[in-house]
Amino acid sequence: MDSNLDVLIYAHDGRGLGHVSRSVGIGLALRRLFPELSVLLVTGCATTAELIGDGSLDWIKLPSYKTNVTAGKSSGVKGDSNIDDKLLGELRARNIRDIVAAYKPKVFLADHTPQGKHKELLPSHDVSPETVRVLGIRAVVGEVGKVWSDFSSEIFAGTYSNILWYGDSSVAGAGELERLSGHYGVAPHEAGYVSRLSELQVLNKDNAQGDRLAGVISIPWSGEGTAVLMDTLAETLGGIDASYGKWKIFMNLRESGTVTAVENFSGLEHVSFEQVGPQFLSDLRNSRSAVIYGGYNSLTDVMVCAVPTVVLLRGMKDGEQEDHAAVLADKSSVIQNVLADQTVTVEELRKSLVKCLEAEVDESVINLNGAENAARYLAELAGGCDADR
Template sequence: MSNGGATRLDILIYAHDGRGLGHASRSIAIGMALRSLYPALRVLFVSGCSFSQELIGTSGLDWLKLPSYRTEVVDGKSRGIPGYSNFGDHQLGVIRSRTIAHYVEIYRPRVVLVDHTPQGKHRELVPAIEDSWRKYGPESVKWVLGVRGVVGAVRQARSALSAELFRKYYDTLLWYGDSGVLGRDHLVQLERQYGVAPVECGYVSRLAEQFPGSRGVSGTGEKYAGTVSVPWIGEKSIGFLRNLAEALKGLGTSVGVWRLFVGGLEEGRVGPQVSALFQDIENCRVEPPSARYVPALLQSKTALVYGGYNSLMDVIYAGIPFLAVLREMQDEEQRIHVGSILQAVGDRGSVLGESELSVDKIMRRLSANLQAGGAADPGIDLQGARTAAARLYRMVVVK
């Protein structure tokens, strides 16, 4: 089915949904930059991420929702479990591959930006890639891969299939990192894997697109002692939250209100268990992740977040001192990444593993952060979304 040139989509952005929000958040930030810089472009975001609308907010980026993947962590290793539609991991891969191929057939995008791996989480992009090539030729759709600053030990990203797909079908490789922070080793590894030199974009910050100029505690709204983000409950999370509750109680009410955004509050026994930990602490407000997280963060003196790409970019853009928590995962991407980030931000950031977070350590770190003062510029390039958007725009307009 042909779709005349005048009605083609300009850019389709795809991000598979994982446990955290990094894949979707990076992709949405680039979509926001495209809508801001080039409002005449036809841009569409596609993902199974259930928080996409909260991340998009009022930016005007249109999107399509796929059935969601779900995962659990056992012994530090992630594995797929049935999604909210009760399709298994493999079944969802099949369904989504057909759906994405159908979208590419209907919209005939000029450029497709894919986050993280050329094939998708479960090879769901392969039919769309091969069909577009076979039906319309190699120049009809330009496929672009964007990867985070530290790829980590992700099997799909290092596989022979990913290298083969990229070399045969993809046009450009974007790197969402800052070599001034991470060094050039990651660029070299990517070039070795995919056979092309990556385009260094800088870090992608959704907050930089959604709230330009809003850094540190400012404005007329309520100010908070700190914001805590726990996007999903893992193997060690309940023990950490128990210690956190004791630490916040020990810091007292005089420091101000703590806003806690905790994923999984609505699920089974976890929600009541977490809520019970904080219900008697009068200056703690516990709620599910939502669009209220960012305004709270921007009005906070400090933050406690997990060490994912998205969370780190949020607190760095906010310019506030932070404590990063590391999950004990076999993929050490977060540990490697946080180590480099801390060298850039100095004593305004610190890190501890989930099992290391004793009550005393939490109290000491947060107390020091509360006394650290206002916003600071860490000297990290946070313009990655705009750099990537400019590159994609040139791919659309240059014939």
Template sequence: MSQPLSNLRRVLLYSHDTYGLGHLRRNLAIAEHLLAGHPHLQIVLMTGSSVADRFSTPSRLKIVQLPPVVKVGDEDYQSRDPRWSTDLVRRSRSAIMKDTARRFQPDVFLVDHAPQGMKKELLPVFEVLRSTSPATRIVLGLRDVIDVPQIVRENWAKAGVYETLDQVYDRILVYGSAELFDVATLYGLPEAISSKMTYCGYVSRHHYDSSPRRDVDDFVLGIAGGGGDGAEVLSATLVASAALGKRCVVMTGPLMSEQDRSALTLQAATHPLASILEFVTDPSEMMSRAQVVVTMGGYNSLCELVALRAPTVVIPRVHPRREQAIRAKIFAQLGIVALEMPGQDLATRLQETLARVAETERDILTPALDLGGLGNVEKALETEAATSRRHGNTQRSSQSTSKAS
């Protein structure tokens, strides 16, 4: 039986990627899931990640590299290339994206996390799409948590984000659960905006497995996403593991500074059971085998660890956003992770928590999270693409009638 023709033919993705790997990993997971189910689909991913080329990607996924920036504070960014000013980078990125949108004319444009893009770089792109591809449906994908509600409200009000959500976006997808974190209420979205919102559940490349874990090895795995600010977490993991006499593997990440990586390498050399890895594009196999995983509180890492049922200790980032700390506390209250906050005596506290988590048998019969996000995102984009094609056909029909008369 032939597969029914899909409405999804051209999808444009935007991933601003100003810090870490989270946005890139989530967009790649969405792209790979969509491409697997839609044989005629083409996807273009515009990303500011400086390490996007280190990931293997499907043949029908094209990566458009944007000049990379790094977040240095709340809504504050700098070019990774010191020769470029932030304004020059923003204008260059915007020009690349306008040209891409004009040429590609997508059915759906899915924006990740930042409604206006980095420093409002998407606003000219929206104008291009409305003038050259008016049938394109513009969709926003939001994480479960952005930051402390009061800070988000103040930033969004100051930047005019509420107006953008109202006037530009056709639909808003939340990669989370309203029962755990009600984005619409906490971020003060009026009915005109919240009515466009769909809670999709959590986006994870792995499905929840309720069967007992197999092939578990007696080692602690320390991970910190891209690694840009992960040295404190990984250093504490090495100390705590050594004190417990446990084998330890830490992954520094591709964005860790050479100074921090060298310091961790020297530290690991004093621990006969420790080893250092720089980067693994897919650490899920190691996650599933580790007796305990110590991680920061990034969205993708936690979703995958929950799906893999790996005993997890979370040490979240608390600056410049508290997003990770909020998520980690929610997950800890559900009983699916253990939580240690960064700060004084972290290694000592972590040692006690590692010992407790390693000795605790996890027997979760039903998943505590809805991990069906990818399927629900696919359904939502399929619906938007169908609307786009109806609008496009109506436009073409109208133009043909006008020419005939």
């Protein structure tokens, strides 16, 4: 095959960071284990460079999508380019087609759906026919119509040949694997949970530890319940003894409205704010507790770092986070409590955080080596050499 690239990774983007973070983790593992392979990531996520941190992974930036969430349902709006959501999908589709045509990757990994967001991968399926196309699917999909539609299975059958499943059947059972196999007609390859932080830990393993934190709180994007939650958090942290240590709240400080949220914490000298980025890794693994939303990316973060955690849920219509958090809470002592972000009370949150601060975490039984396993699988498809062991 006349190829200019070994592996091209496409990351679905819109609201959260889970899709991009998984893709970055796999890309970093490919570059670490197989330095002779050429690897590129393509996505519209504006914070991708911050997710990559000091890792060696190059990427191509597309204009970003933007999504609003109302009553648990996502809808597209104009992004930072101020281009209409539908038109942006058509323009990005041409961009992706041109990239695939120019680079002719040996392997193409698409996250989440075979058609891509707004069907933007469809034109690229007509070029570089020798490219092996692989679909990556998270551990618990939820009721996402674009994944389970007849259209997605038809697109997969005509273009793709492999599925990587980023889960652990010994934890969640084989139900999701069987459902994927029945829908797409191939047996998925079980990789395990993919963690970007596990790859960054390898890169930063010699970094000195800082002062022990009481906890870190991650709110990577704001939704309709964020303002109420921030009020609850401010009152909660104000009522927890400062002798436990300092708290750091990670948010996208570039989002409108965050200034008001920060002002709620004035006078709490043991609380500070940080921009979402690589610093979260070192602070998380040096914390006694964590508060996160129940997305795939955040759940794997806290499991890798073995930090007792309170999981918040946004109440999305697809039910993915509720199902996933319930499964993992039953198997991992890392997840101390699961609470709804819009209804949690100050007393509930305070008790949960104190419980985390005093908790001991058992050794994980969950396969968290998904980034490495996925990288080895993709490298084999690309004809790469054995990784250094």
